[in-house]
Amino acid sequence: MPESAAGSPWLAHEGALAGLRVLDLSRILSGPFCTMILGDLGADVIKVENVEGGDDTRAWGPPFQGEDAAYFHTVNRNKRGIAVDLKDPRCRDLVGRLAATADVVVENFRPGTAARLGLGYEQIRELNPRAVYVSVSGYGQTGPLSQEPGYDAIAQALSGVMSVTGEPDGPPVRVGVSGADLAAGMWACIGLLAALHARERTGEGQWVDVSLLDGQISWLTYVAGGYFVTGEVPRRYGSAHPTIVPYQAFPTADGYLMVAAGNDTLWRRFAPAIGLSHLGEDPRFATNPDRVRNRETLLPLIEAALGERSAQEWGKALSDAGVPAGPINTVDQALAHPQVQARNMIAEVDHPSAGTIRMVASPLKLSDTAPAIRTAPPELGQHTAEVLGGLGLDTDALSELRDKGAVR
Structure with missing residues (x-):
């Protein structure tokens, strides 16, 4: 894929719908x-x-x-x-x-x-x-x-x-x-x-x-699907996910960080990366269903750890550890992001x-x-x-x- 506009094959020639x-x-x-x-x-x-x-x-x-x-x-x-x-x-x-x-x-x-x-x-x-x-x-x-x-x-x-x-x-x-x-x-x-x-x-x-x-x-996709299966009316979780933990925005020292530890492998990378190695194998949090059941116990521990550094610092540290995470950008920051510019x-x-x-x-x-x-x-x-x-x-x-x- 091209990194800049110069000579990019993704820029304009005759469009796919020309003649329509x-x-x-x-x-x-x-x-x-x-x-x-x-x-x-x-x-x-x-x-x-x-x-x-x-x-x-x-x-x-x-x-x-x-x-x-x-x-x-x-x-x-x-x-x-x-x-x-x-x-x-x-x-x-x-x-x-x-x-x-x-x-x-x-x-x-x-x-x-x-x-x-x-x-x-x-x-x-x-x-x-x-x-x-x-x-x-x-x-x-x-x-x-x-x-x-x-x-x-x-x-x-x-x-x-x-x-x-x-x-x-x-x-x-x-x-x-x-x-x-x-x-x-x-x-x-x-x-x-x-x-x-x-x-x-x-x-x-x-x-x-x-x-x-x-x-x-x-x-509604999976939200409706969960209701059809359980009969439980879905509720609000803020930035969090109803069936994945941790998968939400957390406050840091200077802003918010979005974390998407979407499976058990990512969780085992995430916990030591933020200084909570002992939680990685804790039976209360060993599997995603465990973490969902015990989210009210787990989330404050994560918040306390992430509050020690900035969103940018955590974003880089977690990325280096192979955990999807990133600061929550304002619109001006998003439009100026290098990836957005490169695309x-x-x-x-x-x-x-x-x-x-x-x-x-x-x-x-x-x-x-x-x-x-x-x-x-x-x-x-x-x-x-x-x-x-x-x-x-x-x-x-x-x-x-x-x-x-x-x-x-």
Whole structure:
């Protein structure tokens, strides 16, 4: 694997999804995150925004970069942006014509809204039977909550994820990033790629229905598995693991250290490395089930030992001993970490009004068709003339729509 950007085979050439056209009717986070992944992989993504203000997240600041909030810029690179009034029949017709040329259509309206605009699955299917149609919503297209609006924090709450997040004696808390939205965007991406693969056999597209709640339920994995087996309701363990000890954050002399001694071999390395050799063979802690049963006795002993040195010192000492451990970084420390830098996970792109924008790069590393940041997030309506001109709309017709406020 390369250690730097120079000559790296992981940097951009023609993307894996080059030639794929995506009509992006989504906004805020889940849908835009999905379509950004596709854009990074080379797809031609056409983002459709409201002529009045555009995507909500353009205003979700501070901080702002140029005219728009930094939030918007984080999930909208590699897209061509058009701004139209979908309530105007002429604009709906133009967007329908774009859908007729698309391989994928992505929307994250409340169920039924896209259909009322003439852009629902059945309507798009009539225009383009080969299109893969993706709907991301709070609760899916069916069920008693299907018509409720979708919010990340509510999905985290209803799914049970919040109930197992936080300190044991504290309140439940949401994951520090919008996990339900981001997970739904990733599930949508997986689903649409599967549907595109199926299209190779059938010649037809299909409807991909993804919800924030379903995505969070899928994350319960071993937490749900434990409940199914024992009937015991899972509880909060803070940074700790319910079935592995020691596997959690410990205070040190100057900060917190995350330790992941995930098996008995690692435990027998860990105990002497922190000056507790006598505990390595103590029958109370000999096996992981023993340590789980006796965690309340063991953890204070570990805390006392780790409190003698800094997180960085312990991180190195434990790494040298072959024990997974590391300081808990703040965001600035994480972004500046040598491993993050070596993996080219921070990128820069020039924006027409905001100047140089730094952003998190794609985590995907493909040896021949690497993801790339080709274009900055679009300004509102930046590509309206270009995209609609590609449908045959002449300058006079575009000017008329602009004069009436139907496009920007």
